[in-house]
Amino acid sequence: MLQLKKEGGLALEKLRSEDxxxxxxxxxEELESRTNNLIAHFRDERYRISQQLGGLSLIAAMxxxxxxxxxxxRMDDRSLSEQEKLxxxxxxxxxxxxxxxxxxxxALLLPLVEEVAQRERRTANILELASGSxxxxxxxxxxxxxxxxPVSVTGSDIVPKFVEEGNRLAAAKQLPLTFRxxxxxxxxxxxxxxxxxxxxxxxxxxxxxxxxxxxxxxAAKQTTTAFVGIDGxxxxxxxxGVPLMASLQGIPAFACDGLTSARKFYSELELALxxxxxxxxxxxxxxxxxxxxxxTIRFDGSAVRTTQPPTP
Numbered sequence: 001m002l003q004l005k006k007e008g009g010l011a012l013e014k015l016r017s018e019d020x021x022x023x024x025x026x027x028x029e030e031l032e033s034r035t036n037n038l039i040a041h042f043r044d045e046r047y048r049i050s051q052q053l054g055g056l057s058l059i060a061a062m063x064x065x066x067x068x069x070x071x072x073x074r075m076d077d078r079s080l081s082e083q084e085k086l087x088x089x090x091x092x093x094x095x096x097x098x099x100x101x102x103x104x105x106x107a108l109l110l111p112l113v114e115e116v117a118q119r120e121r122r123t124a125n126i127l128e129l130a131s132g133s134x135x136x137x138x139x140x141x142x143x144x145x146x147x148x149x150p151v152s153v154t155g156s157d158i159v160p161k162f163v164e165e166g167n168r169l170a171a172a173k174q175l176p177l178t179f180r181x182x183x184x185x186x187x188x189x190x191x192x193x194x195x196x197x198x199x200x201x202x203x204x205x206x207x208x209x210x211x212x213x214x215x216x217x218x219a220a221k222q223t224t225t226a227f228v229g230i231d232g233x234x235x236x237x238x239x240x241g242v243p244l245m246a247s248l249q250g251i252p253a254f255a256c257d258g259l260t261s262a263r264k265f266y267s268e269l270e271l272a273l274x275x276x277x278x279x280x281x282x283x284x285x286x287x288x289x290x291x292x293x294x295x296t297i298r299f300d301g302s303a304v305r306t307t308q309p310p311t312p
Contacts, residue, residue: 001060001063001235001236002060002063002064002067002234002235002236002239002267003234003235003267003268003269004046004050004057004060004061004064004267004269005267005268005269006053006057007046007049007050007053007057007060007061008042008046008267008269008270009269010046010049011042011045011046011048011049012042012269012273014045014049015038015041015042015045015273022038022276022277022280023038023277025277028185028214028217028218031210031213031214031217031277031278032208032210032211032213032214033210034210034277035209035210035212035213035274035277035278036208036209036210038209038273038277039209039270039273039274042269042270042273043270046061047061047065050062063236067239067263068263068264069260069263069264070208070264071260071263072206072260073206073257073260073261074088074253074254074256074257074260075088075089075092075253075257076206082159082160082161082162083161085159085161085162086133086159086161086162086165087251088251088253088254088257089132089133089162090133091246091249091251091254092132092133092135092202092254093132093133093134093135094249095245095246095249096135096202097135099245102135102136102139103139104289104292105136105139105140105201105230106136106139106140106143108228108230108289108294109126109140109197109199109228110143112197112225112226112228112296113126113144113149113151113197114149115225116196116197116224116225117149117150117151120196122150123150123151123152124149124150124151124152124196124197125151125152125154125193125194125195125196125197126140126151126152126153126154126195126196126197126198126199127154127156127195127197127198127199128140128153128154128155128156128198128199128200128201129156129157129182129184129198129199129200129203129215130156130157130158130184130200130201130203130206131155131156131157131162131166131179132157132162132202132203133162133165133166134155134162134165134166134169134170134179136155136199136201137153137154137155137166137170137177137179138155138166138169138170138173138175138177140153141153141170141175141176141177142173142175144176145175145176151176152176153175153176153177154177154178154179154180155177155178155179155180156179156180156181156182156184157179157181157182158181158182158183158184159181160181162179163179163180163181166179167179184200184215184218185211185214185215187218187222189222190222193224195222195223195224196223196224196225196226197223197225197226197227197228198219198222198223198226198227198228199227199228199229199230200215200227200228200229200230201229201230201231202230202231202232203231204229204230204231204266204271204295205231205232205261205264205265205266206261206264209266209270209274212229212274212278213274213277213278214278216229216274216275216278216279216297217278217279219297219299220278220279220297220299223299224299224300225298225299225300225302226296226297226298226299226300227295227296227297227299228294228295228296228297229271229294229295229296230292230293230294230295231265231266231292231293231295232261232262232265232291232292232293233265233288233290233291233292233293234265234266234267234268234293235265235291237291238262238265238291239262239263240262241262241291242258242259242261242262243255243256243258243259243262244258245258246258246259265293266293268286268288268293271286271293271295272284272286272295275295275297279297283297283298283299283301284296284297284298
């Protein structure tokens with residue numbers, strides 16, 4: 001219901017009819033600003049169309065507007081100590097394990113990883129941004145070791161405590177994995193060919209549309225094969241279900257973060273629009289593997305645009 005595919009499709013058609021679409025940009029500051037402005041314009045246009053259609057369309061649009069928030073999660077609060085932030089991402093890690101999400105993430109990523117290794121006949125290099133507790137990077141490294149694949153996994157985060165904890169866990173498990181402190185908005189210049197797959201998991205909604213576009217644009221410049229973003233599917237069911245699951249751990253701040261996150265999930269068309277602005281192309285696919293939305297952007301010319309058209 002909150003995907004608003006029909007209304008969003010009509011709004012996107014209107015945007016495409018306007019001049020300078022997708023908007024040109026010369027630097028990351030322009031990209032961030034113009035993406036934020038265009039997504040705001042898209043949402044306003046989508047709401048206007050919902051008003052014209054009336055009925056369930058208007059009800060869904062009003063629910064979407066009511067639920068949406070720009071509030072930051074507690075784990076992103078700069079006033080929190082690194083230890084307090086670590087406790088929150090560890091709570092998320094426990095929830096992911098309970099819901100068996102890591103095996104699903106690994107299953108989604110492995111075909112791309114194996115494709116790179118077979119095509120290039122060398123070690124495939126994976127970089128995860130905003131790794132948090134490091135749960136996905138650890139699970140991926142474990143599977144790589146189990147299958148004896150020629151793959152190098154690197155996790156990263158801007159919080160030093162997360163990096164320290166990730167490296168401690170990787171060492172304890174003797175995994176082919178390292179964690180680095182990286183700012184996802186200002187990545188260093190990596191050696192050519194040193195990053196084949198860039199991954200952002202359960203974090204897309206933590207970033208504004210403009211910030212997410214900056215991350216994707218950097219991936220386009222420095223990644224040989226693809227960027228993969230995995231996040232929750234924007235829906236009424238998850239708007240209630242995510243905070244309910246989070247509340248089971250008895251940590252009020254984590255339960256609040258669950259509600260905030262569910263309110264901020266992007267719709268499929270919003271992600272498609274952000275990807276198009278960041279890359280200037282439509283070489284992306286967006287799929288739903290409930291309760292997940294997966295954005296895949298190929299940089300090697302292998303993509304076929306499969307974003308679903310709006311349902312009539």
